[in-house]
Amino acid sequence: MQNELKSAIRFNDFVAYFGARGVVALAWWMGAAHAARIREDQNSFPFLQINGAAGSGKSLMLEYLQKLNGQTPYAHSLAHATQAARARIYANAEGPIVICEHHDEPEQPFDWDELKPLYSSGDVISQEGGDRTQRVTFKGALVITANQPLECSEAVRSRMVVVDLSVADAHTPRIRPEAIGDLNANEASAFGIKVAQAEDWISSTIKVFLPGYQGQLMHKYGPRLNARTALNCAQMLALLDLLCSLLAIPQDVQLDARKVVHDIAFLDTIPY
Template identity: 70%
Template sequence: MQPNELKAVIRFNDFAAYFGPRGVVAMAWWMGAIHAARIRNDQNSFPFLQVIGDAGVGKTLLLDYLQKLNGQTPYGHSLAHATPAGRTRTFACARQRVVICENYDGSERTVDWDELKPLYSAGSMLLRSGAGESEQVTFRGALVITANQPLECSEAVSSRMILVDLSATDAHTPRVRPDAIGDLDASEASAFGIKVAQSEDWICSNLQAFLPAYQGQLTRKHGVSLSARTALNCAQMICLIDLLCNLLSISQELQLEARKLIHDIAFLDTIPY
């Protein structure tokens, strides 16, 4: 399927009209997430995606759309309503799925977000049974956290995330109705996931080839204040944005706007708090 045909099948132009460059960032991450296990194996990391915004801003619409792209049944998991063992079991059973964790239910139960750190790198976790036995399990999927406000978590966790804020002051104003993408046929949209799955070697080999150059560009632009982890996350995302734009023949203007959002993440990392 040619790029313009694939764009038409997934209604990309309507998607971009609704979510703008933030949608492109989220879709590029989603494309990488299909191969998250291999990317972690190659580069020892794949970032989490944090999607935030006020109620009604489009978080559910965005994630429902993206899930249709790889034929995944909408899946929400409330971390606060599970035990540590339950959370580990969820991640272990996810296989190569994207796990969407919700954090805006007003629960008084707290989550130790540091539990998630292993999912960023090797993905290995220790699953303990009620009988006191334990086994090593591996998370092969990717993690999305959705909330109304940014997580209150340690820097060690926040630095493992790519933040997409749909309520930001400079957020794109939707130019189409929600149903322009909300009623997308999942069986047709899965053509995207099939194409991305078939392109595994192309995606992962290009990430390997271009990652050092992107990291170097970010370090030179933002200086020594930019953390190595953020430089790696942002370099991965810039490369994934470029590959997505190649895959779908996305305009250079939209590509540059999406890239700018990633450079903004890198810049904010250099500002002392």
């Protein structure tokens, strides 16, 4: 079954193109299917930020990931949406939604701090029409894609796991992009179906392993490590364990992916 699922989503081709950072993004994507449950259990689920210059593969990665859920590839531009439209996007979210940063200046610049409540179990105010509003619980998860790291507050930055496709060691594609670009969405949706059926397994396993991973990270990187970053990275390490079990990922790939997460934690300890 594991080999069938890996074949259906062309996992080996995905890794051949994106390397360990692709595996980290895929682990986050698996968890994002149950972000509401994870936030209910732990009061947080990190945002995923995918950075990279034009041609680095951001769109290719996101199209691949969205196909796993049977989604039509699509990204929202919050900066060019009204506050009411953004509220509807948040309120209607089920699973991961993709936000793209546009560099052309809108009339009213978007304040990334608006996203902070979506990290935890915060309510979303949704405009129903006229003066009517209602509070709904955000059930989705946020992916933010940008050419450069976001210019945002430390409070927002600490809520993110960043996958940077532009760094020198990000990935050296060993295959042509078409190998994953023409992935059949119907076949790929087998991943989304399998993950959807695994909510209890995913949430319970994270709860078991999270404290140990948090403790390891805090012990390894010391008091300079932001507690929120430690929590984010601990969640990612637990999700990597789950993904590796689901797809029988080879140990060398597992180790490379865990190093990416540890690098995120380490970079958090370096003063800007």
